[in-house]
Amino acid sequence: MSNPTIGDRGRASALSTISDLMQWGLRGAPPPARRALGLRMGAVLAFVALWSGAAGAVSLLKLFNPIFLAGPWLVFGTLLQVARDGQLWGHIAATLERVVLGFSLGALLAIGLGLLAGASRVLDRVVEPVVELLRPIPPLAVLPLFIVWGGIGEASKIAFITYVTFFPTFLATVHAVRGVEPVLVRAAESLGARRGQLFVRVVLPAALPEILTGIRVSVALAFFVIVIAEFVGAERGLGYLINDGRNFFLVPQMLGAAVVLGLLGSAASFLVSLVERRWLRWERPSTS
Amino acid sequence: MIAPGGRIQIENVEKSFGANGHAMPALMDATLEIQGGEFICLLGPSGCGKSTLLNIVAGFIPPTRGRVLVDGRPVTGPGRERGVVFQEYALFPWLTVAENVEFGPRLAGRPPAERRELVARYVGMVGLSEHRGKFPNQLSGGMRQRVAIARALANTPSIVLMDEPFGALDAQTREVMQDELARIQRLELKTIIFVTHSIREAVYLGDRVVVMTRSPGRFKEVFSIKLPQARDRFAPEFTHYESEITRVLKDEVGAAHA
Numbered sequence: 416m417s418n419p420t421i422g423d424r425g426r427a428s429a430l431s432t433i434s435d436l437m438q439w440g441l442r443g444a445p446p447p448a449r450r451a452l453g454l455r456m457g458a459v460l461a462f463v464a465l466w467s468g469a470a471g472a473v474s475l476l477k478l479f480n481p482i483f484l485a486g487p488w489l490v491f492g493t494l495l496q497v498a499r500d501g502q503l504w505g506h507i508a509a510t511l512e513r514v515v516l517g518f519s520l521g522a523l524l525a526i527g528l529g530l531l532a533g534a535s536r537v538l539d540r541v542v543e544p545v546v547e548l549l550r551p552i553p554p555l556a557v558l559p560l561f562i563v564w565g566g567i568g569e570a571s572k573i574a575f576i577t578y579v580t581f582f583p584t585f586l587a588t589v590h591a592v593r594g595v596e597p598v599l600v601r602a603a604e605s606l607g608a609r610r611g612q613l614f615v616r617v618v619l620p621a622a623l624p625e626i627l628t629g630i631r632v633s634v635a636l637a638f639f640v641i642v643i644a645e646f647v648g649a650e651r652g653l654g655y656l657i658n659d660g661r662n663f664f665l666v667p668q669m670l671g672a673a674v675v676l677g678l679l680g681s682a683a684s685f686l687v688s689l690v691e692r693r694w695l696r697w698e699r700p701s702t703s
Numbered sequence: 704m705i706a707p708g709g710r711i712q713i714e715n716v717e718k719s720f721g722a723n724g725h726a727m728p729a730l731m732d733a734t735l736e737i738q739g740g741e742f743i744c745l746l747g748p749s750g751c752g753k754s755t756l757l758n759i760v761a762g763f764i765p766p767t768r769g770r771v772l773v774d775g776r777p778v779t780g781p782g783r784e785r786g787v788v789f790q791e792y793a794l795f796p797w798l799t800v801a802e803n804v805e806f807g808p809r810l811a812g813r814p815p816a817e818r819r820e821l822v823a824r825y826v827g828m829v830g831l832s833e834h835r836g837k838f839p840n841q842l843s844g845g846m847r848q849r850v851a852i853a854r855a856l857a858n859t860p861s862i863v864l865m866d867e868p869f870g871a872l873d874a875q876t877r878e879v880m881q882d883e884l885a886r887i888q889r890l891e892l893k894t895i896i897f898v899t900h901s902i903r904e905a906v907y908l909g910d911r912v913v914v915m916t917r918s919p920g921r922f923k924e925v926f927s928i929k930l931p932q933a934r935d936r937f938a939p940e941f942t943h944y945e946s947e948i949t950r951v952l953k954d955e956v957g958a959a960h961a
């Protein structure tokens with residue numbers, strides 16, 4: 416009774432369900448929601464404060480030209496200015512358009528081909544070696560090729576994003592389809608499912624959790640490579656904004672564009688989470 | 704709405720596994736005629752080919768020799784007139800209880816009103832009306848198997864094939880499920896083939912109990928259980944059948960270790 420650890424656990428458990436308690440494991444009870452939020456906000460504020468402090472120290476102590484390390488206020492000021500005069504939105508739209516088009520195309524191809532390759536042993540044996548040949552090549556190594564083939568316009572950038580985002584989703588889809596429990600297929604067949612119905616009503620939903628994991632990786636990768644694609648011959652886009660900032664020593668503009676890219680990336684991954692929560696409700700249904 | 708039980712003829716069915724030169728026979732010369740509405744229990748030591756036979760009747764695997772006829776037509780693959788209940792439940796985890804039960808009728812393109820009626824009837828029959836909106840991973844093993852039974856029945860098959868359906872359940876739940884199944888069968892009059900390795904279960908449920916030999920499996924003896932429909936597990940006649948089948952089966956299990 417006097418053991419403080421067990422006492423703490425006892426108090427926290429008043430609000431927990433059995434399955435929550437089983438999840439404690441190594442890390443013990445989760446902190447109350449309010450305190451968890453406080454910790455998160457504190458960490459963000461501390462980071463901004465550290466950044467400000469570093470930038471301030473550089474300019475006060477004259478360590479090096481303060482233009483190299485712009486403080487957060489300068490970065491956000493610059494962002495605000497570019498946003499107000501309307502330039503920023505054009506750049507964001509250009510980047511998003513490339514990412515959305517390239518990713519959608521890549522994901523569609525990956526899921527379609529992945530479903531077929533996962534379900535057909537013959538096709539799997541044909542497609543897999545080709546994919547395994549291409550996959551280890553760092554995608555950025557073939558970026559110049561895309562430019563040679565497609566010019567420096569939109570086509571080559573979108574094609575490049577399509578190429579890059581194809582692999583994670585394709586591999587996840589093939590793996591997921593191979594892993595569909597045979598007994599589920601048999602159950603559906605004995606309930607009268609034809610081949611097409613089997614794909615739509617059993618294989619796709621059974622594979623969906625893993626496909627979404629692949630999509631999550633693809634989305635992150637798309638934001639990762641678009642920047643570099645936009646370094647190379649682009650007149651618009653956040654990558655262009657960074658490269659332009661480098662040419663003219665506009666460090667706040669470089670950092671500002673990077674921050675926006677980070678925000679867009681988080682927003683995209685949040686969207687994927689929303690889709691997961693909506694479509695994979697069955698994996699963790701609320702107990703009520 | 705209730706399809707009458709289908710007739711099954713199992714004619715000289717054999718199944719071997721492995722390459723041609725080293726084929727391992729799993730099932731030898733199985734012949735049995737099952738009347739519509741009959742409840743057949745296949746009983747035998749593990750590895751005796753009873754599940755193999757069930758899978759052949761279901762159309763999941765082809766026989767090496769012989770054939771299975773359902774209402775006179777040879778079985779060439781799975782079909783909606785033969786519902787299957789698996790030991791591992793095989794529910795679709797992304798569908799709710801009601802949606803799982805609705806799966807077959809939906810595939811068949813039945814109109815929504817009829818589907819609702821079927822779902823209400825069979826979810827109610829297995830006593831899960833209050834849980835119709837839940838997902839399978841929110842249910843206990845016994846509840847999951849009830850859903851699987853409702854799903855098979857809602858597709859209005861004439862035959863239900865059950866592969867050790869209660870094998871993964873604890874002893875108490877198992878007897879409750881046996882009672883339920885016996886009650887449902889009195890309403891539905893399906894033709895049922897039920898694979899089990901529990902003698903008690905076979906005698907409790909079966910009109911006939913087919914005892915199989917150890918690998919390679921053959922039909923050793925067929926017992927007609929002449930007991931009233933609502934059976935008493937403690938009646939002397941019940942125990943009599945149990946001990947008789949135990950003796951026949953013991954030879955097989957014993958021989959396996961000889």
